[in-house]
Amino acid sequence: MPNHSVLEILGPVMIGPSSSHTAGAVRLGRLARGINGRPFKKVRIGLHGSFASTYRGHGTDKALIAGLMGFATDDERIRDALTLAGKAGLEFDFTPVDLGAVHPNTARITFYNEDDTRMAVTGSSIGGGQVLIQKIDDTPLAFTGNYPTLIIDHIDRRGIISEITTLLARFEINIATMHVSRTQKNKNAVLLIEADQEFPEALEKDLVGIKDVNQVRMLNLEEDRHVS
Amino acid sequence: MYRNARELMEQTRENRCRISDIVLRKEKELFDKDPDTVYEELRHIYSVMGQSAYGAIHDPDRFRGRLIGGDGRRMEDYSRQEATYLGRVANHAMAMAFSTSEVNAAMGRICAAPTAGASGILPAALLTAQELFHHDEKAILDALLTASAVGDLIATGASVSGAEGGCQAETGTAAAMAAAALVQLQGGSPEAVFHGASIAIKNILGLVCDPVAGLVESPCAKRNASGVMNALISAEMALAGVESLIPFDEMVASMKRVGHQLPPALRETALGGIAITPTALKLAKTIHG
Numbered sequence: 001m002p003n004h005s006v007l008e009i010l011g012p013v014m015i016g017p018s019s020s021h022t023a024g025a026v027r028l029g030r031l032a033r034g035i036n037g038r039p040f041k042k043v044r045i046g047l048h049g050s051f052a053s054t055y056r057g058h059g060t061d062k063a064l065i066a067g068l069m070g071f072a073t074d075d076e077r078i079r080d081a082l083t084l085a086g087k088a089g090l091e092f093d094f095t096p097v098d099l100g101a102v103h104p105n106t107a108r109i110t111f112y113n114e115d116d117t118r119m120a121v122t123g124s125s126i127g128g129g130q131v132l133i134q135k136i137d138d139t140p141l142a143f144t145g146n147y148p149t150l151i152i153d154h155i156d157r158r159g160i161i162s163e164i165t166t167l168l169a170r171f172e173i174n175i176a177t178m179h180v181s182r183t184q185k186n187k188n189a190v191l192l193i194e195a196d197q198e199f200p201e202a203l204e205k206d207l208v209g210i211k212d213v214n215q216v217r218m219l220n221l222e223e224d225r226h227v228s
Numbered sequence: 229m230y231r232n233a234r235e236l237m238e239q240t241r242e243n244r245c246r247i248s249d250i251v252l253r254k255e256k257e258l259f260d261k262d263p264d265t266v267y268e269e270l271r272h273i274y275s276v277m278g279q280s281a282y283g284a285i286h287d288p289d290r291f292r293g294r295l296i297g298g299d300g301r302r303m304e305d306y307s308r309q310e311a312t313y314l315g316r317v318a319n320h321a322m323a324m325a326f327s328t329s330e331v332n333a334a335m336g337r338i339c340a341a342p343t344a345g346a347s348g349i350l351p352a353a354l355l356t357a358q359e360l361f362h363h364d365e366k367a368i369l370d371a372l373l374t375a376s377a378v379g380d381l382i383a384t385g386a387s388v389s390g391a392e393g394g395c396q397a398e399t400g401t402a403a404a405m406a407a408a409a410l411v412q413l414q415g416g417s418p419e420a421v422f423h424g425a426s427i428a429i430k431n432i433l434g435l436v437c438d439p440v441a442g443l444v445e446s447p448c449a450k451r452n453a454s455g456v457m458n459a460l461i462s463a464e465m466a467l468a469g470v471e472s473l474i475p476f477d478e479m480v481a482s483m484k485r486v487g488h489q490l491p492p493a494l495r496e497t498a499l500g501g502i503a504i505t506p507t508a509l510k511l512a513k514t515i516h517g
Contacts, residue, residue: 001231002384005259006251007269007390009379009405010372013276013339016332016347017293017444023344057294057443057515059335074276079335080330127389129340 001190012129015078019059020105021051024125029067031145032109032121034219035136039088043068043078044113046097049104051125053096061094063222064107073129102134139190140181147176147194149219154183155212156189164191173197188214229254233381240418247408247418248373255375270369273339277328277351280338284330285323287382290317292332294515296311296446300327303453317356321460322453324352329449342379342388345444348452350375353406355415371409378425380406385477386484388497390437393487399448399455400435400483403428406459411466422476424466430480431458434486436494438501441512447502 005040014023045064055061061081066126067089073151077084085092091112094112099106102125110120114118122135133143136151154160163181168175199218207216230236230250235267239250255261284291299325301396306312307319313510341350343422354368363371379388382401387393407424416424432455440446472479493500502508 001229002380003258004376004380004383006373006376008253009383010270010273010341010374011339013337014344015335016338016344017335019344022335023340053516054442057441060333060358073335076337114269120315210370214368 013074014129015074015172016057019129020125021054021060021129022031022063023073023129024131026058026067026073027129028123028125028131029064029105030070031131031133032123033068033070033211035121036111036119037216037217038113038115038117040111040113043092044110045092045094046108048097048099048102048106049096052107053108058129065092070072143192143194148198148221149191150189151217152207152213153215154189154191156186157212161191164207167206171200171203196197236377237422239283239419240308246379246412247421248370251373251377252464267369270372272440274368276337277341278355280328280331280336281351281355282327282430284327285435291330291334291336293445294443295440295511296333296449297330299320299449300330317360318457320471321352321356321456324355325349325456326449329452331489333445342383342401345390346452347458348401349402349455350406353410357410359495362377362415367413371413375405375409376423378405382480382483385480387487391497392489393483394434394495395435395437395451396483397487400429400432400452403455406456406464408456410459410463414467416467420436420466423472424463426472426474426476426479427465428458428462429483430472431462433482436490436501437496438494438503439498440503441515458463462497
Protein backbone atom coordinates (compact mmCIF):
# COMPACT_ATOMS: atom_id res chain seq x y z
CA MET A 1 0.00 0.00 0.00
CA PRO A 2 1.48 3.38 -0.95
CA ASN A 3 1.35 5.14 2.41
CA HIS A 4 4.15 7.69 2.46
CA SER A 5 3.01 11.14 3.51
CA VAL A 6 3.42 14.11 1.16
CA LEU A 7 6.18 15.37 3.46
CA GLU A 8 8.08 12.10 3.29
CA ILE A 9 8.24 12.31 -0.50
CA LEU A 10 8.67 16.09 -0.74
CA GLY A 11 11.16 16.54 2.04
CA PRO A 12 12.84 16.92 4.28
CA VAL A 13 13.74 20.54 3.75
CA MET A 14 17.38 20.21 4.66
CA ILE A 15 20.92 21.37 4.20
CA GLY A 16 22.65 19.32 1.51
CA PRO A 17 24.28 17.32 0.20
CA SER A 18 23.10 13.99 1.62
CA SER A 19 20.12 13.04 3.77
CA SER A 20 22.06 10.30 5.60
CA HIS A 21 25.48 11.97 5.82
CA THR A 22 24.28 15.51 6.49
CA ALA A 23 20.65 15.77 7.67
CA GLY A 24 20.89 12.51 9.65
CA ALA A 25 24.16 13.63 11.21
CA VAL A 26 22.60 16.92 12.36
CA ARG A 27 19.74 15.02 13.99
CA LEU A 28 22.17 12.61 15.63
CA GLY A 29 24.16 15.49 17.13
CA ARG A 30 21.01 17.23 18.32
CA LEU A 31 19.59 14.11 19.88
CA ALA A 32 22.89 13.32 21.63
CA ARG A 33 22.95 16.89 22.97
CA GLY A 34 19.47 16.34 24.41
CA ILE A 35 20.43 13.01 25.95
CA ASN A 36 23.52 14.48 27.59
CA GLY A 37 21.38 17.37 28.79
CA ARG A 38 24.19 19.36 30.44
CA PRO A 39 26.39 22.23 29.35
CA PHE A 40 29.60 20.85 27.84
CA LYS A 41 32.97 22.32 26.90
CA LYS A 42 34.41 19.57 24.76
CA VAL A 43 33.29 16.69 22.54
CA ARG A 44 35.29 13.85 21.04
CA ILE A 45 33.63 12.23 18.07
CA GLY A 46 34.53 8.75 16.92
CA LEU A 47 33.45 8.04 13.34
CA HIS A 48 32.81 4.51 12.14
CA GLY A 49 32.51 2.98 8.67
CA SER A 50 31.30 5.21 5.86
CA PHE A 51 31.18 8.16 8.29
CA ALA A 52 34.92 7.73 8.87
CA SER A 53 35.87 7.48 5.19
CA THR A 54 33.69 10.23 3.68
CA TYR A 55 32.91 12.68 6.46
CA ARG A 56 34.75 15.64 5.00
CA GLY A 57 33.31 15.30 1.50
CA HIS A 58 29.74 15.14 2.77
CA GLY A 59 30.14 17.71 5.54
CA THR A 60 29.31 15.11 8.19
CA ASP A 61 31.75 16.80 10.59
CA LYS A 62 29.99 20.16 10.21
CA ALA A 63 26.59 18.49 10.47
CA LEU A 64 27.42 16.67 13.72
CA ILE A 65 28.87 19.79 15.33
CA ALA A 66 25.87 21.84 14.15
CA GLY A 67 23.52 19.32 15.76
CA LEU A 68 25.58 19.38 18.95
CA MET A 69 25.11 23.16 19.02
CA GLY A 70 21.35 22.63 18.67
CA PHE A 71 20.89 23.69 15.04
CA ALA A 72 17.97 22.26 13.04
CA THR A 73 18.51 20.19 9.86
CA ASP A 74 17.58 23.13 7.62
CA ASP A 75 19.73 25.77 9.34
CA GLU A 76 21.97 27.54 6.83
CA ARG A 77 24.64 28.06 9.51
CA ILE A 78 25.49 24.33 9.30
CA ARG A 79 28.13 24.92 6.65
CA ASP A 80 29.95 27.28 9.03
CA ALA A 81 29.41 25.10 12.11
CA LEU A 82 33.10 24.33 12.76
CA THR A 83 34.00 28.01 12.79
CA LEU A 84 30.97 28.87 14.91
CA ALA A 85 31.87 26.14 17.42
CA GLY A 86 35.38 27.53 17.65
CA LYS A 87 34.00 31.02 18.32
CA ALA A 88 31.65 29.61 20.97
CA GLY A 89 34.64 28.02 22.73
CA LEU A 90 33.57 24.43 22.06
CA GLU A 91 36.53 22.07 21.70
CA PHE A 92 36.04 19.14 19.35
CA ASP A 93 37.96 16.45 17.53
CA PHE A 94 37.18 13.64 15.10
CA THR A 95 38.85 10.25 15.02
CA PRO A 96 38.12 7.13 13.00
CA VAL A 97 36.99 4.26 15.24
CA ASP A 98 35.94 0.66 14.73
CA LEU A 99 32.71 0.10 16.62
CA GLY A 100 32.30 -3.47 15.40
CA ALA A 101 29.26 -4.85 13.62
CA VAL A 102 27.15 -1.68 13.62
CA HIS A 103 25.50 0.34 10.86
CA PRO A 104 28.13 1.88 8.49
CA ASN A 105 27.07 5.43 9.40
CA THR A 106 27.69 5.38 13.12
CA ALA A 107 29.27 7.91 15.47
CA ARG A 108 30.21 7.78 19.13
CA ILE A 109 30.03 11.21 20.74
CA THR A 110 31.72 11.71 24.10
CA PHE A 111 30.71 14.81 26.04
CA TYR A 112 33.05 16.46 28.53
CA ASN A 113 30.67 18.47 30.64
CA GLU A 114 31.27 21.68 32.55
CA ASP A 115 30.43 19.90 35.80
CA ASP A 116 33.27 17.44 35.03
CA THR A 117 30.92 14.55 34.24
CA ARG A 118 31.27 12.62 31.00
CA MET A 119 28.81 10.84 28.80
CA ALA A 120 29.13 8.88 25.55
CA VAL A 121 26.24 8.56 23.11
CA THR A 122 26.48 6.15 20.17
CA GLY A 123 24.05 6.43 17.29
CA SER A 124 23.61 5.75 13.59
CA SER A 125 22.23 7.65 10.64
CA ILE A 126 20.12 4.96 9.00
CA GLY A 127 18.97 6.73 5.81
CA GLY A 128 16.60 9.47 4.71
CA GLY A 129 17.63 11.63 7.67
CA GLN A 130 16.41 9.04 10.19
CA VAL A 131 18.62 8.13 13.15
CA LEU A 132 18.85 5.38 15.73
CA ILE A 133 20.49 5.82 19.13
CA GLN A 134 22.33 2.58 19.97
CA LYS A 135 24.05 3.17 23.29
CA ILE A 136 24.29 5.61 26.16
CA ASP A 137 27.66 5.05 27.80
CA ASP A 138 27.84 1.25 27.79
CA THR A 139 24.10 0.60 28.02
CA PRO A 140 22.59 -0.69 24.77
CA LEU A 141 19.32 1.06 23.85
CA ALA A 142 17.41 1.55 20.63
CA PHE A 143 15.31 4.59 19.87
CA THR A 144 14.80 7.04 17.04
CA GLY A 145 13.96 10.33 18.68
CA ASN A 146 10.79 10.46 16.55
CA TYR A 147 8.72 10.29 19.73
CA PRO A 148 9.08 12.02 23.10
CA THR A 149 11.37 9.57 24.89
CA LEU A 150 11.88 8.81 28.56
CA ILE A 151 14.95 6.97 29.84
CA ILE A 152 14.86 5.89 33.46
CA ASP A 153 17.78 4.26 35.32
CA HIS A 154 16.38 2.33 38.25
CA ILE A 155 16.90 -0.66 40.49
CA ASP A 156 15.19 -3.82 39.28
CA ARG A 157 12.42 -4.14 41.91
CA ARG A 158 9.02 -5.80 41.71
CA GLY A 159 6.28 -3.23 41.03
CA ILE A 160 8.49 -0.31 40.03
CA ILE A 161 7.39 -0.39 36.37
CA SER A 162 3.75 -0.20 37.40
CA GLU A 163 4.47 2.76 39.69
CA ILE A 164 6.11 4.57 36.78
CA THR A 165 3.36 3.79 34.26
CA THR A 166 0.65 4.75 36.76
CA LEU A 167 2.35 8.10 37.18
CA LEU A 168 2.49 8.58 33.39
CA ALA A 169 -1.22 7.80 33.15
CA ARG A 170 -1.90 10.43 35.81
CA PHE A 171 -0.08 12.97 33.60
CA GLU A 172 -2.30 11.81 30.72
CA ILE A 173 0.62 10.44 28.76
CA ASN A 174 0.01 7.46 26.49
CA ILE A 175 2.88 4.98 26.08
CA ALA A 176 3.65 4.09 22.46
CA THR A 177 6.49 1.63 23.11
CA MET A 178 8.27 0.41 26.23
CA HIS A 179 11.41 -1.60 26.78
CA VAL A 180 13.04 -2.77 30.02
CA SER A 181 16.57 -4.10 30.20
CA ARG A 182 18.60 -5.04 33.23
CA THR A 183 22.13 -6.13 33.85
CA GLN A 184 21.21 -8.55 36.64
CA LYS A 185 18.20 -9.43 38.80
CA ASN A 186 17.64 -6.85 41.57
CA LYS A 187 20.43 -4.68 40.15
CA ASN A 188 20.55 -1.73 37.77
CA ALA A 189 17.99 -1.61 35.01
CA VAL A 190 17.01 0.83 32.28
CA LEU A 191 13.45 1.56 31.24
CA LEU A 192 12.93 3.18 27.84
CA ILE A 193 9.53 4.64 27.01
CA GLU A 194 8.38 6.33 23.81
CA ALA A 195 5.18 8.32 24.26
CA ASP A 196 2.54 10.04 22.18
CA GLN A 197 2.57 13.22 24.28
CA GLU A 198 5.33 15.61 25.35
CA PHE A 199 6.52 15.27 28.95
CA PRO A 200 5.74 18.19 31.27
CA GLU A 201 8.53 19.40 33.59
CA ALA A 202 6.59 18.44 36.72
CA LEU A 203 6.75 14.79 35.67
CA GLU A 204 10.51 14.62 36.17
CA LYS A 205 10.30 15.56 39.85
CA ASP A 206 7.58 13.00 40.54
CA LEU A 207 9.50 10.27 38.70
CA VAL A 208 12.67 10.94 40.69
CA GLY A 209 10.49 10.75 43.81
CA ILE A 210 9.69 7.09 43.14
CA LYS A 211 11.77 4.76 45.36
CA ASP A 212 14.71 3.11 43.51
CA VAL A 213 14.59 5.49 40.55
CA ASN A 214 18.16 6.70 40.15
CA GLN A 215 18.08 8.93 37.13
CA VAL A 216 15.50 10.31 34.71
CA ARG A 217 16.09 11.69 31.22
CA MET A 218 13.15 13.28 29.44
CA LEU A 219 13.62 13.99 25.76
CA ASN A 220 10.84 16.04 24.24
CA LEU A 221 10.71 16.56 20.50
CA GLU A 222 12.79 19.52 19.55
CA GLU A 223 10.88 21.70 17.19
CA ASP A 224 12.55 21.82 13.82
CA ARG A 225 11.55 25.37 13.20
CA HIS A 226 12.05 26.64 9.72
CA VAL A 227 14.44 29.54 9.47
CA SER A 228 13.32 31.49 6.44
CA MET B 229 -7.28 4.36 -0.33
CA TYR B 230 -5.63 2.84 -3.37
CA ARG B 231 -2.99 0.18 -3.89
CA ASN B 232 -1.57 1.29 -7.22
CA ALA B 233 -1.89 3.84 -10.02
CA ARG B 234 -4.68 1.90 -11.71
CA GLU B 235 -6.86 2.12 -8.60
CA LEU B 236 -5.92 5.76 -8.09
CA MET B 237 -7.05 6.57 -11.64
CA GLU B 238 -10.30 4.65 -11.06
CA GLN B 239 -10.97 6.78 -7.98
CA THR B 240 -10.42 10.01 -9.89
CA ARG B 241 -12.97 8.82 -12.46
CA GLU B 242 -15.51 7.77 -9.81
CA ASN B 243 -15.16 11.05 -7.94
CA ARG B 244 -14.63 13.19 -11.05
CA CYS B 245 -11.60 14.75 -9.41
CA ARG B 246 -7.87 15.11 -9.87
CA ILE B 247 -5.08 12.99 -8.38
CA SER B 248 -4.21 15.80 -5.97
CA ASP B 249 -7.74 15.70 -4.48
CA ILE B 250 -7.30 12.03 -3.64
CA VAL B 251 -3.88 12.77 -2.07
CA LEU B 252 -5.43 15.47 0.12
CA ARG B 253 -8.06 13.03 1.31
CA LYS B 254 -5.37 10.45 2.05
CA GLU B 255 -3.39 12.95 4.15
CA LYS B 256 -6.51 13.44 6.26
CA GLU B 257 -7.28 9.72 6.58
CA LEU B 258 -3.77 8.45 7.25
CA PHE B 259 -2.10 11.37 9.00
CA ASP B 260 -5.04 13.40 10.29
CA LYS B 261 -3.85 16.47 8.41
CA ASP B 262 -6.42 18.93 7.14
CA PRO B 263 -5.94 20.57 3.74
CA ASP B 264 -4.97 23.95 5.26
CA THR B 265 -2.03 22.35 7.07
CA VAL B 266 -0.94 20.45 3.98
CA TYR B 267 -1.06 23.59 1.81
CA GLU B 268 0.86 25.53 4.46
CA GLU B 269 3.64 22.91 4.40
CA LEU B 270 3.68 22.84 0.62
CA ARG B 271 3.93 26.62 0.51
CA HIS B 272 7.11 26.41 2.61
CA ILE B 273 8.48 23.63 0.39
CA TYR B 274 7.79 25.61 -2.77
CA SER B 275 9.47 28.69 -1.36
CA VAL B 276 12.60 26.65 -0.47
CA MET B 277 12.51 25.24 -4.01
CA GLY B 278 12.36 28.73 -5.50
CA GLN B 279 15.34 29.88 -3.43
CA SER B 280 17.49 26.88 -4.36
CA ALA B 281 16.59 27.08 -8.06
CA TYR B 282 17.90 30.65 -8.20
CA GLY B 283 20.52 30.61 -5.43
CA ALA B 284 23.49 29.52 -7.51
CA ILE B 285 22.33 31.46 -10.58
CA HIS B 286 22.44 34.69 -8.59
CA ASP B 287 25.47 33.89 -6.46
CA PRO B 288 27.59 31.15 -8.04
CA ASP B 289 30.61 31.87 -5.85
CA ARG B 290 28.67 31.19 -2.66
CA PHE B 291 27.47 27.81 -3.90
CA ARG B 292 30.45 25.81 -5.07
CA GLY B 293 30.90 22.15 -4.24
CA ARG B 294 34.20 20.26 -4.23
CA LEU B 295 33.86 19.35 -7.91
CA ILE B 296 31.10 21.51 -9.34
CA GLY B 297 30.04 25.14 -9.41
CA GLY B 298 29.13 27.90 -11.83
CA ASP B 299 27.21 25.77 -14.33
CA GLY B 300 23.84 27.17 -13.25
CA ARG B 301 25.01 30.69 -14.03
CA ARG B 302 26.70 29.49 -17.25
CA MET B 303 23.47 27.93 -18.54
CA GLU B 304 21.44 30.97 -17.50
CA ASP B 305 23.73 33.33 -19.43
CA TYR B 306 23.63 31.02 -22.43
CA SER B 307 19.83 30.77 -22.27
CA ARG B 308 19.66 34.50 -23.08
CA GLN B 309 21.63 34.16 -26.31
CA GLU B 310 19.71 34.29 -29.55
CA ALA B 311 21.10 31.34 -31.46
CA THR B 312 20.53 28.30 -29.25
CA TYR B 313 19.03 24.99 -30.27
CA LEU B 314 16.44 24.76 -27.53
CA GLY B 315 15.73 28.39 -26.77
CA ARG B 316 15.29 30.27 -23.54
CA VAL B 317 12.78 28.00 -21.76
CA ALA B 318 14.73 24.73 -21.94
CA ASN B 319 18.11 26.27 -21.23
CA HIS B 320 16.73 28.28 -18.33
CA ALA B 321 15.10 25.11 -16.92
CA MET B 322 18.48 23.39 -16.99
CA ALA B 323 20.08 26.42 -15.32
CA MET B 324 17.58 26.15 -12.45
CA ALA B 325 18.20 22.42 -12.05
CA PHE B 326 21.96 23.04 -11.94
CA SER B 327 21.42 25.77 -9.39
CA THR B 328 19.63 23.54 -6.86
CA SER B 329 22.24 20.82 -7.32
CA GLU B 330 25.00 23.36 -6.69
CA VAL B 331 23.22 24.76 -3.62
CA ASN B 332 22.91 21.18 -2.35
CA ALA B 333 26.58 20.41 -2.98
CA ALA B 334 27.62 23.59 -1.15
CA MET B 335 25.59 22.78 1.97
CA GLY B 336 22.80 25.19 1.16
CA ARG B 337 19.12 24.59 1.89
CA ILE B 338 17.11 22.35 -0.45
CA CYS B 339 13.99 20.24 -0.38
CA ALA B 340 14.72 16.55 -0.99
CA ALA B 341 12.29 15.62 -3.78
CA PRO B 342 12.43 12.70 -3.47
CA THR B 343 16.11 12.83 -2.43
CA ALA B 344 18.80 15.47 -1.98
CA GLY B 345 20.71 14.10 -4.98
CA ALA B 346 17.71 14.58 -7.28
CA SER B 347 16.45 17.77 -5.66
CA GLY B 348 16.99 20.00 -8.72
CA ILE B 349 14.41 18.51 -11.06
CA LEU B 350 11.00 19.22 -9.53
CA PRO B 351 11.76 22.87 -8.63
CA ALA B 352 13.07 23.59 -12.14
CA ALA B 353 10.00 21.99 -13.74
CA LEU B 354 7.46 23.80 -11.57
CA LEU B 355 9.17 27.18 -11.89
CA THR B 356 9.36 26.73 -15.66
CA ALA B 357 5.60 26.14 -15.74
CA GLN B 358 4.81 29.05 -13.47
CA GLU B 359 7.08 31.49 -15.30
CA LEU B 360 5.60 30.47 -18.66
CA PHE B 361 1.92 30.27 -17.82
CA HIS B 362 1.57 32.28 -14.57
CA HIS B 363 -0.29 29.53 -12.72
CA ASP B 364 -1.77 30.61 -9.41
CA GLU B 365 -0.24 29.29 -6.21
CA LYS B 366 -3.01 26.75 -5.58
CA ALA B 367 -2.45 25.12 -8.98
CA ILE B 368 1.27 24.76 -8.26
CA LEU B 369 0.66 23.30 -4.80
CA ASP B 370 -1.85 20.84 -6.28
CA ALA B 371 0.77 19.84 -8.85
CA LEU B 372 3.15 19.15 -5.95
CA LEU B 373 0.51 16.88 -4.42
CA THR B 374 0.20 14.94 -7.66
CA ALA B 375 3.99 14.70 -7.92
CA SER B 376 4.07 13.30 -4.39
CA ALA B 377 1.53 10.62 -5.35
CA VAL B 378 3.85 9.47 -8.14
CA GLY B 379 6.84 9.51 -5.77
CA ASP B 380 4.86 7.55 -3.18
CA LEU B 381 3.91 4.86 -5.71
CA ILE B 382 7.53 4.47 -6.80
CA ALA B 383 8.88 4.53 -3.21
CA THR B 384 6.41 1.76 -2.34
CA GLY B 385 6.65 -0.37 -5.48
CA ALA B 386 10.35 0.12 -6.24
CA SER B 387 12.77 2.46 -4.45
CA VAL B 388 13.84 6.11 -4.40
CA SER B 389 17.30 5.33 -3.02
CA GLY B 390 20.35 5.29 -5.27
CA ALA B 391 21.95 2.67 -3.04
CA GLU B 392 19.04 0.33 -3.74
CA GLY B 393 17.99 1.20 -7.28
CA GLY B 394 20.70 3.28 -8.92
CA CYS B 395 20.18 6.76 -10.37
CA GLN B 396 16.93 5.70 -12.05
CA ALA B 397 15.51 5.57 -8.51
CA GLU B 398 16.59 9.14 -7.75
CA THR B 399 16.64 11.36 -10.84
CA GLY B 400 14.30 8.95 -12.63
CA THR B 401 11.69 9.22 -9.89
CA ALA B 402 12.14 12.99 -9.70
CA ALA B 403 11.62 13.31 -13.47
CA ALA B 404 8.50 11.11 -13.32
CA MET B 405 7.14 13.24 -10.46
CA ALA B 406 7.92 16.44 -12.36
CA ALA B 407 6.37 15.15 -15.59
CA ALA B 408 3.19 14.29 -13.66
CA ALA B 409 3.08 17.80 -12.17
CA LEU B 410 3.62 19.43 -15.57
CA VAL B 411 0.86 17.40 -17.23
CA GLN B 412 -1.67 18.25 -14.50
CA LEU B 413 -0.73 21.96 -14.64
CA GLN B 414 -1.60 22.09 -18.33
CA GLY B 415 -4.95 20.41 -17.76
CA GLY B 416 -3.98 16.84 -18.65
CA SER B 417 -6.21 14.04 -17.37
CA PRO B 418 -5.09 11.67 -14.56
CA GLU B 419 -4.44 9.09 -17.28
CA ALA B 420 -2.23 11.57 -19.16
CA VAL B 421 -0.43 12.37 -15.89
CA PHE B 422 0.57 8.71 -15.55
CA HIS B 423 1.49 8.43 -19.23
CA GLY B 424 3.88 11.33 -18.70
CA ALA B 425 5.36 9.74 -15.59
CA SER B 426 5.72 6.36 -17.32
CA ILE B 427 7.46 7.88 -20.34
CA ALA B 428 9.91 9.70 -18.06
CA ILE B 429 10.83 6.43 -16.32
CA LYS B 430 11.17 4.64 -19.65
CA ASN B 431 13.68 7.24 -20.82
CA ILE B 432 16.16 6.52 -18.02
CA LEU B 433 15.35 2.95 -16.96
CA GLY B 434 18.54 1.35 -15.71
CA LEU B 435 20.48 4.57 -15.19
CA VAL B 436 23.39 3.80 -12.86
CA CYS B 437 24.50 5.72 -9.77
CA ASP B 438 28.26 6.30 -10.02
CA PRO B 439 29.21 9.39 -8.00
CA VAL B 440 32.73 10.68 -8.57
CA ALA B 441 34.63 10.57 -5.25
CA GLY B 442 31.37 9.44 -3.64
CA LEU B 443 30.13 13.03 -3.62
CA VAL B 444 26.62 14.11 -4.56
CA GLU B 445 28.01 16.35 -7.32
CA SER B 446 29.18 14.67 -10.50
CA PRO B 447 27.45 13.33 -12.53
CA CYS B 448 24.48 14.20 -10.27
CA ALA B 449 24.16 17.88 -11.23
CA LYS B 450 24.12 17.12 -14.97
CA ARG B 451 21.62 14.34 -14.44
CA ASN B 452 19.40 16.88 -12.68
CA ALA B 453 19.70 19.17 -15.72
CA SER B 454 18.91 16.32 -18.11
CA GLY B 455 16.25 15.14 -15.65
CA VAL B 456 14.21 18.33 -15.98
CA MET B 457 14.48 18.02 -19.75
CA ASN B 458 13.26 14.43 -19.43
CA ALA B 459 10.30 15.72 -17.41
CA LEU B 460 9.50 18.43 -19.96
CA ILE B 461 9.68 16.18 -23.04
CA SER B 462 7.71 13.42 -21.31
CA ALA B 463 5.01 15.90 -20.30
CA GLU B 464 4.91 17.29 -23.84
CA MET B 465 4.42 13.80 -25.27
CA ALA B 466 1.63 13.02 -22.80
CA LEU B 467 -0.08 16.37 -23.43
CA ALA B 468 0.16 15.76 -27.17
CA GLY B 469 -1.76 12.53 -26.62
CA VAL B 470 1.18 10.13 -26.84
CA GLU B 471 0.51 7.17 -24.56
CA SER B 472 2.87 4.86 -22.73
CA LEU B 473 2.33 1.38 -24.11
CA ILE B 474 3.34 -0.06 -20.72
CA PRO B 475 1.10 1.11 -17.83
CA PHE B 476 2.66 2.99 -14.91
CA ASP B 477 2.33 0.15 -12.38
CA GLU B 478 4.26 -2.15 -14.69
CA MET B 479 6.89 0.55 -15.22
CA VAL B 480 7.39 0.70 -11.45
CA ALA B 481 7.70 -3.08 -11.25
CA SER B 482 10.32 -2.89 -14.01
CA MET B 483 12.24 -0.23 -12.08
CA LYS B 484 12.32 -2.50 -9.07
CA ARG B 485 13.49 -5.50 -11.06
CA VAL B 486 16.12 -3.52 -12.93
CA GLY B 487 17.33 -2.01 -9.63
CA HIS B 488 17.90 -5.48 -8.24
CA GLN B 489 19.65 -6.54 -11.43
CA LEU B 490 22.12 -3.67 -11.13
CA PRO B 491 25.31 -4.87 -9.43
CA PRO B 492 26.20 -3.06 -6.17
CA ALA B 493 29.13 -1.40 -7.98
CA LEU B 494 26.56 0.67 -9.89
CA ARG B 495 24.48 1.63 -6.86
CA GLU B 496 26.04 4.64 -5.11
CA THR B 497 29.12 2.78 -3.92
CA ALA B 498 31.44 4.73 -6.24
CA LEU B 499 32.91 1.37 -7.32
CA GLY B 500 31.72 1.45 -10.92
CA GLY B 501 30.60 3.56 -13.86
CA ILE B 502 32.49 6.83 -14.26
CA ALA B 503 33.48 6.75 -10.57
CA ILE B 504 36.37 4.38 -11.34
CA THR B 505 37.79 6.20 -14.34
CA PRO B 506 41.41 7.35 -13.89
CA THR B 507 40.23 10.96 -13.71
CA ALA B 508 37.60 10.22 -11.05
CA LEU B 509 40.06 8.19 -8.97
CA LYS B 510 42.59 11.01 -9.09
CA LEU B 511 39.94 13.50 -7.92
CA ALA B 512 38.87 11.13 -5.13
CA LYS B 513 42.46 10.90 -3.94
CA THR B 514 42.83 14.68 -3.86
CA ILE B 515 39.64 15.07 -1.84
CA HIS B 516 39.73 12.14 0.58
CA GLY B 517 43.50 11.69 0.78
